Amino acid sequence: MRMFHPTPTAQPLPFDHMYSGMGARETAAAIELNDAAVVQFDQLLHEIHADAPRVDTDRLEQLAAWLLKLPTQQAREVIESRLERVRELRTLLDDEDWDADEATHARIGKLLSYIDREDDLIADRIPVLGQLDDVLLIELAWPAFADEAEDYRDFIAYRDVNHPDGAADERRAAWVRERLDEVALWQHAMWVREQHYAPWNLPRGLFRVA
Template sequence: MRMPHPTPTSQPLPFESDRAPVPPPDLPLEPAMAMTPAAIAAFDALVHELHPDAARVDATRLQRLAAWLSAMPREQARTVVDQRLQRLQELRAMLADPDWDCDPPVRARLDKLLAYVDQGEDLIPDRIPLLGLLDDVLLIELAWPAFAEEAEDYRDFCAYREVRAPAGNGAELRAAWVRERLDEIALLQQRVRIHEHHYAPVFHAAESPFRVT
């Protein structure tokens, strides 16, 4: 059974679930979804290059997802797309931030993700309203576990940098951030140990040290 993976939003795309409607078998493909098997296979290969444990991409799943998105009210569908594109912008900011030393394997995968998203003529051409971004947001969704941990660390680092406003170069800022987080972990562990330690004997109910007269 596939274990749940981190997703870019709290509401995952219904790519593998039964929530997405099944298009009728005789429904003609929309021009936006007229994709060749070779193009779908290439997209699937990119997904699994970025995250080997991702779900497989095929024509049926893409059609189901397109039908699900198309059935939404326009504003709601736009929100689904925009939320994932916003996470992509956070990844771009992480790559461009001189204070953040992005892990090299993550950087290499991100470069490939961005190279795909920045194409206008990819699996589904971006010029097609709404559905033209479906492959982009699906790639972000399926590849997200490859970036989730670093993205979360970067988000926490940015919050630290904004609140503390420490001085120093990028390496010094990251070192100060790590020290503060380690200190917080040590303090938490100390509190747990204190709560688990009994400073006085534990009395059973029948051995109460108090006497009522």
């Protein structure tokens, strides 16, 4: 059983329910998939996120068939909601207040480089399906970015409300201090709450009513 992995949206793509050997050949007229190009796509995915599920032609065709069956507006929302996560990653890289490590920069760079290509696995000009490969890459590679993206969103929320002073590293440090203070306060509240309960090893006669 595959363990839960974070996804870029609340509604994950149904990729986990698609299997090799069950290709949806009715999509062949809509997209032309080159098996060698699919292998390269899969290799790139695993360079970004080594634990991602494998992508092959059959599973990609099934996903394309699923997307084509959706109402047009819903299909657009599937695409756009994931591309919005890409815009967040671009902002993260460009924000001088945020200091992602080199490995994260490299992974995001590989993702963006693929998405910005015109000669990727599925031509972007194809209606509905043109960005399917882009959003699938985002979806399956997202665990490699999820923690960083969540921290960055939290930092942005803190910065927008508190407007911390100082240089970039000082603003990040102020955010970290506030979050650590919140954790300490929560831990103290839990400790106080536990004090309201009698220890398990108190003498039995202590609460006996005559």
